[in-house]
Amino acid sequence: MKSLTDKQRQLWEFILQFYEDYSQFPTYDDMQNEFGYSSTNSIYQHLQGLTKKNYLSKMGQGHYEIHHSKRNQLSDFYPGVPIKGRIAAGAMHQAISENLGHLPVEIHPEKSDHYFALIVDGDSMIDADIRDGDYIIIDPREPKDGEIGAIRYRGETTLKTINKRSDGITLQPENSSYEPIDITPDEWEEVTVYGTYIGKAWKKDGNWGVIFRSG
Template identity: 40%
Template sequence: MDKVQLTRKQKEFLDYIIEYKNEFDVWPTYREISDEFNYKSPNSVTQNIQALLKKGYLVKGEDDEYDIHPDHEEMLVGRNDGIEVRGVIAAGYLQEAVQADLGKITLETLFPNLDQMFALRVAGMSMKDAGIYDGDFVLLMDSDVKDGDIGAILYDGETSLKRIYYDKNGLRLEPANEEYDTIHVEPDVFEEVRVIGKYIGHVNRNGIHKAF
């Protein structure tokens, strides 16, 4: 199809959502787009999406979500399978530069137990003082959560990411934001709580952050 000319702002908008999609393999939320462009209202996001739909760069996908028009899918660039290791760098005395093909750093390098991991997207700010913000992707492992670890729990049909403590009176689920209340789970409802996974890191536009 013929490309309809975009305004400068529309192109910046399209470039942002494509770059985000390339990096995270999902589309940014309305809040993330609003924060990126300092929009005062989500209506500005809607107006830009509608303009790109009208000009043929976006199409309605499943569940009325937008997607890149098939004729423009080349804008979604392929991702490589790792980061090249090009040699050795001295961290002591100066020494001769050594260049070599030392392979690649992959997700398996960073997270050896990759097959036991999964990710969930964060909705809310209750863990912001732990560096985990709305829209981030938390990396979780299907393993035991020790006292004081951050973990994802399923409680009474609802999920939450909190620091988990095992008290004599049950569980204490502590947020990392003083604006949120601590959740206490008593023994008589303890069976309604299931730990979904242990937090081992999170991913956002600033990179991969591993838990200490």
């Protein structure tokens, strides 16, 4: 800790305690209120200092996590489910490629540390209770018949129910306003499967939880 300034050390200790209490990284408002700063600029400067000294890792615009070398300072540290990007539930769009931090939820990490989250864009799956802006949890395995899959087809991503037929696959939307997409067996070889939808995360009264898909 000698490499930190006094204010950096105070912020670092607050971040550790916040993780212990809430299992997530504090927001700028949390840190600003704790230390009484009139603006976020001072917080930003301290976060930059902690990042340069490998106490934190920057995960994208305005997002930070505990640096892997410092995680042993937390008891039972579990960073949450990584958010790997956005996926269309409507018209297809560009492939999943972002790193948007982590969802502060724990799903039996000894069995599911390979799960990841995506943010839904669109309303083609509303009858499956998947709505625009939802955080969905993906198991990176190929979906079975009738399960909802996150896939890439012809260079674009989509979230659809997978209906397997003797003559191919149908990507079925769960909204009557959208048309299904039929794929022949030969075309299926061009499909990249990201995984299977198993549930979604939700936030209530400041706390995060996960609703798993039934069936």
